[in-house]
Amino acid sequence: MKSPLDLDTESFAREWAEVKRRLELGPRILRSVGDVDFGFSPKDAVYRDDKITLYRYQNPVRRADAVPLLISYALVNRPYMVDLQENRSLVRGLLARGEDVYLVDWGYPDQADRYLDMEDYVERFLGGCVDFIRQSHGLEAINVAGICQGGVLALCYSALYPAKVRNLITMVTPVDFHTPDNMLARWIRDIDMDLLIDTLGNVPADQMNFCYLMLKPFRLNFQKYASFLDAIEDEAQVEDFLRMEKWIFDSPDQAGEMLRQFVAQFYKNNGFMTDSTRIGGRSLSLKHLTMPVLNIYALQDHLVPPNASRALKSVIGSQDYSELAFRGGHIGIYVSGRAQHEVPSAISHWLTQR
Amino acid sequence: MTTSSGPHDAALDAMMQPFREWMTAFQQGVSSTPGWPPQGASSWTGSQGLGAGFSSGPTSSFDPFRSAHDQFYATAQHHWEQLMTQMTQASGGPLEGMGSWRSLLDALHPVAQEMNGETSEAAWREALSTPAVGPMREHVARWQEAALAQMDFNEAAKAFQVHLNEIMARTSKVFEARVAKRMADNAPMTSMRAAFDEWIEAGEHVWAEVAVSEAFVAALGRYNNAQTRLRAASQDQMNRLAESLGLPTKTEVDTDHRRIAELSREVRRLKTELDRLRELVQKQVAAPRPAGKKTVSRAAASRDGNKASASPKLRTAKTRLEKVESMPVSDPLTKPRKAKTVVASKDAVAATVAANKKARVSTVATKAAHVTSKSTKTGKGSRT
Numbered sequence: 234m235k236s237p238l239d240l241d242t243e244s245f246a247r248e249w250a251e252v253k254r255r256l257e258l259g260p261r262i263l264r265s266v267g268d269v270d271f272g273f274s275p276k277d278a279v280y281r282d283d284k285i286t287l288y289r290y291q292n293p294v295r296r297a298d299a300v301p302l303l304i305s306y307a308l309v310n311r312p313y314m315v316d317l318q319e320n321r322s323l324v325r326g327l328l329a330r331g332e333d334v335y336l337v338d339w340g341y342p343d344q345a346d347r348y349l350d351m352e353d354y355v356e357r358f359l360g361g362c363v364d365f366i367r368q369s370h371g372l373e374a375i376n377v378a379g380i381c382q383g384g385v386l387a388l389c390y391s392a393l394y395p396a397k398v399r400n401l402i403t404m405v406t407p408v409d410f411h412t413p414d415n416m417l418a419r420w421i422r423d424i425d426m427d428l429l430i431d432t433l434g435n436v437p438a439d440q441m442n443f444c445y446l447m448l449k450p451f452r453l454n455f456q457k458y459a460s461f462l463d464a465i466e467d468e469a470q471v472e473d474f475l476r477m478e479k480w481i482f483d484s485p486d487q488a489g490e491m492l493r494q495f496v497a498q499f500y501k502n503n504g505f506m507t508d509s510t511r512i513g514g515r516s517l518s519l520k521h522l523t524m525p526v527l528n529i530y531a532l533q534d535h536l537v538p539p540n541a542s543r544a545l546k547s548v549i550g551s552q553d554y555s556e557l558a559f560r561g562g563h564i565g566i567y568v569s570g571r572a573q574h575e576v577p578s579a580i581s582h583w584l585t586q587r
Numbered sequence: 588m589t590t591s592s593g594p595h596d597a598a599l600d601a602m603m604q605p606f607r608e609w610m611t612a613f614q615q616g617v618s619s620t621p622g623w624p625p626q627g628a629s630s631w632t633g634s635q636g637l638g639a640g641f642s643s644g645p646t647s648s649f650d651p652f653r654s655a656h657d658q659f660y661a662t663a664q665h666h667w668e669q670l671m672t673q674m675t676q677a678s679g680g681p682l683e684g685m686g687s688w689r690s691l692l693d694a695l696h697p698v699a700q701e702m703n704g705e706t707s708e709a710a711w712r713e714a715l716s717t718p719a720v721g722p723m724r725e726h727v728a729r730w731q732e733a734a735l736a737q738m739d740f741n742e743a744a745k746a747f748q749v750h751l752n753e754i755m756a757r758t759s760k761v762f763e764a765r766v767a768k769r770m771a772d773n774a775p776m777t778s779m780r781a782a783f784d785e786w787i788e789a790g791e792h793v794w795a796e797v798a799v800s801e802a803f804v805a806a807l808g809r810y811n812n813a814q815t816r817l818r819a820a821s822q823d824q825m826n827r828l829a830e831s832l833g834l835p836t837k838t839e840v841d842t843d844h845r846r847i848a849e850l851s852r853e854v855r856r857l858k859t860e861l862d863r864l865r866e867l868v869q870k871q872v873a874a875p876r877p878a879g880k881k882t883v884s885r886a887a888a889s890r891d892g893n894k895a896s897a898s899p900k901l902r903t904a905k906t907r908l909e910k911v912e913s914m915p916v917s918d919p920l921t922k923p924r925k926a927k928t929v930v931a932s933k934d935a936v937a938a939t940v941a942a943n944k945k946a947r948v949s950t951v952a953t954k955a956a957h958v959t960s961k962s963t964k965t966g967k968g969s970r971t
Contacts, residue, residue, distance in 0.1 A: 237770050237776060240779070344841075348849070425812045428819070429815050434841065455787060459783060
């Protein structure tokens with residue numbers, strides 16, 4: 234009978250020796266690479282409210298007719314993912330095409346922020362940024378791009394103030410939170426969020442990160458590091474890996490009330506699909522989204538399954554709805570090589586037509 | 588195995604130790620396989636492959652590999668459990684905070700044994716669920732609740748661990764199946780890394796099935812909720828301790844934070860509404876007045892023969908009222924209302940102004956309407 238492992242003793246010994254060599258080498262290389270920086274494109278802080286900061290990216294090739302584009306990233310990770318490094322930057326791609334790009338940085342909430350809720354984030358923070366940009370440019374409406382949870386906030390804001398949003402882009406944004414392939418939604422179902430928030434206040438970043446890692450525990454806790462070992466002698470790859478590691482684990486705590494309401498309205502009640510979302514006592518419906526919408530989703534997204542994003546088409550009131558299905562994962566849509574070619578050009582082209 | 592030299596020796600060695608143990612276990616597992624050549628036997632050309640030379644025994648050629656795999660699995664299981672334990676205690680963990688409770692339970696254990704004649708968790712629960720009496724009643728009730736929370740957490744943790752163990756066991760079986768398929772397809776793995784990747788795929792396949800099952804989701808929820816309740820009990824005790832020492836407590840700070848957040852929201856809403864009203868009024872002030880229109884109060888005065896003796900405040904209020912009333916009907920700020928213009932006597936006006944001051948009427952329309960309605964009641968006015 235044949236063996237499942239076609240490996241002779243010498244090959245086996247060679248392979249293990251190589252693993253040992255790389256393990257010994259790893260710490261030395263890590264020390265020589267040192268800590269990594271992030272964020273490639275220069276930007277200026279133009280507006281602040283409490284811990285949030287609105288940045289405007291410098292752009293020497295900004296088009297005179299470019300309508301400002303505000304990027305609203307998720308609260309659960311740091312927003313510099315959209316401008317991670319020179320060859321992995323959605324922002325750089327947009328700037329190269331003459332767009333006027335703004336980014337809202339939500340900051341790091343502490344326990345003093347535990348009672349900030351969805352109204353604060355949508356109306357006060359996001360709304361404040363939109364109003365600032367509108368007023369400083371003398372415009373009635375601007376373009377808004379929401380990413381993941383930031384896309385949910387952008388959808389809420391646009392439904393409440395459709396006149397202030399000229400064009401809306403959503404990227405890997407969940408709309409239907411009850412699709413069968415949504416593992417996170419299944420897990421949250423039996424967790425008493427009220428007890429959790431009442432006890433913890435803010436939910437620690439470590440807990441959120443642990444949750445995401447457990448969506449694919451074997452790959453993300455073991456295989457990823459085995460692959461890192463394979464690339465340990467390539468300093469450029471080591472830097473890229475370290476930068477991604479920093480982003481993955483450099484996560485803010487989640488403001489308690491905001492997370493409580495977010496989970497209740499979307500993960501539990503599926504607010505967008507049931508038209509039951511309320512912000513600050515006001516009901517909102519995605520039927521009030523009458524501006525053009527571009528919905529970008531990733532086909533191998535395990536965090537926001539494609540069907541969760543595609544559901545947007547069925548609930549909005551806009552007659553101008555476009556989709557872009559990207560062949561990649563939740564993070565690859567910003568950092569993969571293919572993404573650098575496809576995504577900024579698709580966005581810019583779509584915007585210039587409107 | 589050589590180690591690096593220099594000031595980082597100790598740290599590097601500590602970091603490398605788990606990997607060394609893992610590899611040693613694997614190597615020992617492989618080398619203990621019957622028929623395996625001694626380590627370093629370079630005279631064996633290896634042309635027969637890993638499986639060759641095992642055919643002499645009654646076992647199948649897969650057995651040596653299974654033995655190696657079992658060693659690998661056992662080590663992986665150990666590290667998996669360590670990882671799970673570390674991660675579930677990532678935030679400092681309630682177990683440390685409740686260490687004193689465990690000591691209390693341990694101390695009371697002989698008492699319970701004596702009472703019941705056996706070790707019985709049910710007996711413990713019964714004792715801890717017995718209502719307390721006396722002046723310390725509320726405190727005892729809280730301690731009982733905390734002790735029960737500890738027991739619930741222990742139970743929930745064990746139940747959740749059962750699911751994790753099941754996942755590892757099923758991973759092993761799926762891994763075997765995948766490897767068998769490779770053999771059937773004549774596509775053997777050509778490196779240990781390939782075997783590792785197959786194990787990863789097997790693990791993810793099993794996880795994707797088990798982690799969304801009803802039983803797993805329920806166990807995860809129970810485990811999470813039990814941990815949170817235990818933490819809440821710990822925090823409550825710490826809160827009371829801080830209070831007894833005259834220190835600010837989390838509860839107090841949370842109360843202040845909540846009040847600040849609520850006030851901040853209220854101020855923002857008021858400011859938004861104020862901005863909107865200001866904008867509305869500014870639009871109306873800026874709007875050109877139609878030609879020939881007199882103020883209503885003067886026209887009424889000339890018709891009735893009464894000189895308009897309204898105070899300046901009344902005149903201002905009425906003028907503003909006219910402006911507000913002339914706004915489009917669809918404006919949500921205003922309701923269509925009939926202008927009631929009157930000429931008021933000095934006394935009535937003075938009384939009204941005094942009443943307004945007292946009542947602190949804040950809006951323009953309300954002031955004008957109030958003044959106007961009071962004057963109408965005295966029978967001194969008519970609509971124009």
